[in-house]
Amino acid sequence: MRIDPWGSELAVDLGKLFEEFGLKGIDEGIKKRLGADSRLIARELLIAHRDLELFLAAAEKGKEIAVMSGIKPSGDFHLGSKLTADELIFYQKKFGAKVFYAIADLEAYADNGLSLEESKKNAISNVADLLALGLDAKNAYIYRQSQERRVMAAxxxxxxxxxxxxxxxxxxxxxxxxxMSVLLQVGDILLPQHKDFGGPKQVLVPVGLDQDPHMRFARDIAFKEGLMLPASTYHVQMKSLKGETKMSKRDPMGMLTLSDDEETAAKKLKSVFTGGRNTAEEQHKLGGEIQKCVFYEICKYHFIEDEKKLSQMKQECVSGKLLCGECKAKHITEILGWLKTHQAKKKKMMKKAQEIVEAGEK
Amino acid sequence: MRIDPWGSELAVDLGKLFEEFGLKGIDEGIKKRLGADSRLIARELLIAHRDLELFLAAAEKGKEIAVMSGIKPSGDFHLGSKLTADELIFYQKKFGAKVFYAIADLEAYADNGLSLEESKKNAISNVADLLALGLDAKNAYIYRQSQERRVMAAxxxxxxxxxxxxxxxxxxxxxxxxxMSVLLQVGDILLPQHKDFGGPKQVLVPVGLDQDPHMRFARDIAFKEGLMLPASTYHVQMKSLKGETKMSKRDPMGMLTLSDDEETAAKKLKSVFTGGRNTAEEQHKLGGEIQKCVFYEICKYHFIEDEKKLSQMKQECVSGKLLCGECKAKHITEILGWLKTHQAKKKKMMKKAQEIVEAGEK
Incomplete structure (x- = not known):
């Protein structure tokens, strides 16, 4: 089976990933160690992992550990980028893991034809989002690929x-x-084990399932280089607001970004794909198909913190009490409020983000 | 026709290179502009060029120009490396060209499995040779690929x-x-036109004929990047001391290096392939086959400065006056003396060479 990390398909054959490539599910032990009430577990954000136990064992023994991920700076931070960022921040807060965050500007050039200068602008905005989401920059290393010679040489x-x-x-x-982008990514994934960062260590890489080919390749190279094999967690894929594919910068109207102004966000959210039935009557009778509802996913994965409120939302859907329009009207304010607060925090982080992004130029 | 830049074959079909790939011969105009009494011309070191006129025109107009070449730091400077170095130094002295010199440590890793640390040691020695040969470091930029992020990003x-x-x-x-090595080399070749070095300019790249594929590829990329197409000169290939192939670090006994001690150099030179006949009698009668003689080439391309002395050497060979052993005995002292003087100069340059090589680490 070959998985296309650059495609837009949502479906990944999980059975095959488990069987052929040795992924494991999130069992009770893992849930307990990560915290049953953490959003990762409580909101079922994690689907699978590889060697997460090894990472947790090192963390629990107080060993130096790292988490690593990154972003292609080809646009605004969207809900998919946020999912990864939230996970990094979780491991940083809970286990003291050092965060390595690669800004893949060389990949953005190769894949999107974006100049390094344009990438830099986006990168500053992306890093400000990351800081506003709660990343502690003091225990993190954030860099652009084009400025990081250790990665390029690797x-x-x-x-x-x-x-x-x-x-x-x-x-x-x-x-x-x-x-070459793939080899750079391996360079990114293995950078936390570079001698300049203290050498071999347990590193966890939170990714989407579609990124697993990179993980397998990186582990193969890590083995050849005498490094520790990086562990990985696989989170849910954010669906496009239109429902059919994964959320991607290639389709701006299909993604909600953390920079969308109130009007744009409201417009996108009002037209987001839901699990509504053909008629109001039918919906009142059968209830909404919540498993198809992107609006519910967005609330569950990102915006509704309160457990009770979320179960009520679910209940009002599947019972047929609220129609999709009514449900949206009820919850949209909370999302727009979250975005507004985030954007205010982000604004304060822009200067620091610029310093971080430009630090590599020296 | 495909030329193998990594092979050891000496023969390159010059006719095809001229016809298919547009190389030009060294005509009277070029000879005059380079100086008929320069070693390049007087000793027939140049075989062909591409766009050398454009480079010379820019030089003669006093425009900013550069020459670029490099070395794979997989061992000692040998006579092939010296040929390129002499040419760079010539253009630096005569036209004030800035010299860009790439130490291809990433290629040495890819091609020879040499660690970057081993490469660094060799690089210091190689750069000391370069300085001892007369390179003015003040008008040069010498760097290791693994430290030069502009080249790696490129x-x-x-x-x-x-x-x-x-x-x-x-x-x-x-x-x-x-x-990837090839793409790095293009990065090297186009680095002198990077905005940090003043942007587009005429650049000349002295290479061996077998390296022409890299030049054609670099010109193709330069065109796409809106840069000036680099010009190139093609010098003779140094033959292995054994005569059959090109001089290469892959066969240590086939190369004379600038670091060989007196004993080693003498031993190598005594067994170098010559144009001797089967018997002394035959040689006295027919003369030596000087066109096959590697010893003569070495003297002509590198060690005998005096024109008269060189013609006498030639005359004593083809006339059958001296046998090969006698000829070698007569001239070997001059070569060994040259090496001794060079090695003394080089020793004094080691500290500076180390500073230059390590400058990139900052």
Whole structure:
């Protein structure tokens, strides 16, 4: 089975991922160790993991640990980027993990033709979002790929640790730029184990399921380099507001971003795909199909903190009490309020974000 | 026709290079402009060029110009490396060209499995040779690839400007590491035109004929990037001391290095391949086959400065007056003396070389 990390498909055959590639489900032990009342667990954000136990064991023993992820700075922070950021911040707060955050500007060039200067502008905005979400910059290393020579050099070194046949087997026939992006990503994933950062350690990489090929490839290289194999968690994929595909910057109207102004956000949320029935009558009778509702997912994964309020929302849907329009009207204010508060926090973080992003230029 | 830049073959079909790839010969105009009595011309070191006129025109108009080359730091400076170095120094002295010199440690890793630390040691020695040969470090930029983020970032950017089909057409089926080395080399070749170095300018790249694929590829990328197409000169290839292949670090006994001690150098020179006949009698009668003689080439390209002395050497060979052993005995002292003087100069340059090589670490 080959998974396309660059595609827009939502469906990933989970059974095969477990069977062929050794992913594991989130069992009771893991739930307890992460905290049953943490949002990750309580809101079922995690689907699977690989070697999370090893990471947790190191964390619990007080060893130096790191979490690593990143963003392609091709636009505003959307709910998918937030999902990853929330997870990083969770591990930073709960286990004291150092956060490594790669701003993949070279990949943005290769994949989207975005100049490094444009990427830099987006990066500052993205980092301000990250800080506003609660990342502690003092226990983090945030960098742009194009400024981080350890990562770029590693991409070349790792290029010598693989073959075209391996790259083709994992990723299919791709362009030189895409193969090089993959090697850069491995450089990102293994950077926390660089001697400048204290050498080999347990590193956890929170990703979407579609990114698993990168993890397998990075583990293969880590093994060859005598490093510890990075662990990974797989979170749910944010659906496009239109419902069919994953949320992606390639479809601006399909994503809610943390920078959307009130009017835009309200407009997007009013037209978001729900689990509504064909008629009001039918819906009152059968209830909404909540498993299809992107609005509910957004509230569950991001905006409604209160457990009671969320169960009420669910109950009012499946019982047929509220129609989709009524449900939205009831909850939209909370989302818009959250965005407003976030944007105010973010504004205060812009200067610091700029300093962080420009630090690499020295 | 495909040329293998990594092979050890000496023969390159010059006719095809001229015809298919537009190389030009060294005509009277070029000879005059470079100086008929310069070693490049007087000793027939140059075989061909591409756009050298454009470079010379810019030089003659007093425009800012650069020459660029480099070395794979996988061992000692040998006579092939010296040939390129001499040419760089010539353009620096005669036209005030700024010298860019890439120490290809990432390529040394990809191609030879050499660690960056080992490469660094060799690099210091190589740079000391370069300085001892007369390079003015004040008008030069010497760097290791692994420390030069502009070059590494460029390799990724240029990766997005090409296709696997193009890479295969030029270089054949290669490993990811080798394709990446090629993109790094293009990064090296185009670095003098980076905005940090004053932007687009005429750049000349002295290479061996076997390196022409890199030049064609670099020109293609330069065109796409809106840069000036780098010019190139093609010098003779130093033959292995054994005569059959090109001088290469892959065969230590086939190369004379600038670090060989007197005993080693003498031993190598005594067994160097010459144009001797089967018997002394035959040689006295027919003369030596000087066109095959590596010892003569070495003297002509590197060690005998005096024109008269060189013609006498030639005359005593082809006339059959001296046998090869006698000829070697006559001239070997001059070579060993040159090496001794060079090594003394080099020793004094080691500290400066170390500073230059380590400057990139900051």
């Amino acid at each position: 991409a070349h070194i790792y290029g010598a640790r693989t073959t075209m046949a391996t790259l083709k087997a994992i990723y299919g026939e791709r362009s030189p730029a895409l193969y | 390799a990724h950017i240029y990766g997005a400007r090409t296709t696997m089909a193009t890479l295969k057409a030029i270089y054949g089926e290669r490993s990811p590491a080798l394709y």
